[in-house]
Amino acid sequence: MKLLSRIKNSKIGSSIQYSIKPRKVKFEWKDTPIDWIPNQPFISYFINEINMILPAGEFWFCRLYNKVLPQITDEKLKEDVRAFIRQEAMHAxxxxxxxxxxxxxxxxxxxxxxxxxxxxxxKVLADKPLTFIPVPGPLEHQWDLFRLGIIATVEHMTCVLGKYVLYNKKWEELGADANMLDLVKWHGAEEIEHRTVAFDLYRHLGGGYISRYYQSLLVIAAVIGLWVDGAAHIMRQDPRFADKKPALYKPWIWREWVRIAQTDNRLMPHPLWLVSQQLGYLMPWYDPVHEAKTEDAIAYLDKSPAAKRALLKVA
Ligand SMILES: [Fe+2]
Ligand SMILES: [Fe+2]
Known part of the structure; x- marks a missing residue:
């Protein structure tokens, strides 16, 4: 019975009791080298690409969430969504x-x-798709729901990646730059802290279960494709990779990713591991609360140097 109610479009509210806390941060980049993990240019570039992938997407989350905010009838969920918007804007x-x-x-x-x-x-995912295709009134909610479903799927992935970076000790062992390490761990920890919001909002506004299947396929293919394509573009600029001419459509970059991940999956998450992490999201009993431990995220956020630096700046 409980399972059935989770599968159907039950109109739920917030699934958390705690308050999500938006934090200001201040990062100092002057001493961070390109190889922010020493002697690991491939991994450094690969992780550096997230700086380019994330901001436009996170600002898009904020715009869409602000648009649907008046439709939320659960006060706690509204509070979660407001905090989510402030956190995502800060990440961007x-x-x-x-x-x-x-x-x-x-x-x-x-x-x-x-x-x-x-x-x-x-443009492509704007309120008017491609910025010029008008969405007829009756379909507007469906277009919003489709996009909210995409966000919920991405947020499952950012929670998975958040756990990966939060518990990663390998990069520290290799002498990684403290600022970049703090950026990814602070972001990862906040992704864990707000992991329920996108899923709660999607279901609250009528998001269904079956759409999770095709949205997962879309999101995993798009995220991995954009990540490899972007990383290849910044690697191509480095003479050390000149002979490889990295590109999305060339096997080398994929083979190198797999080789490094197989050497030690704490160096980089294996692409197939990333794909497999979507399976949990497809289960009818999926509940983001059980995907991570909020207290571990808060423990890091309480000591994040960038968050402390911002507090000092305000004081
Ligand atoms: Fe984020
Ligand atoms: Fe997020």
Missing amino acids: QAHNSANKEYLTIRNIDVERNLKLMDLLFT
């Missing part, structure tokens, strides 16, 4: 600071990758 700003004050200053062209993400999130 923090990654943008890395693009401007870290990568660009070290002569990495980030514009091509940023433009691609901008096209996807401000």
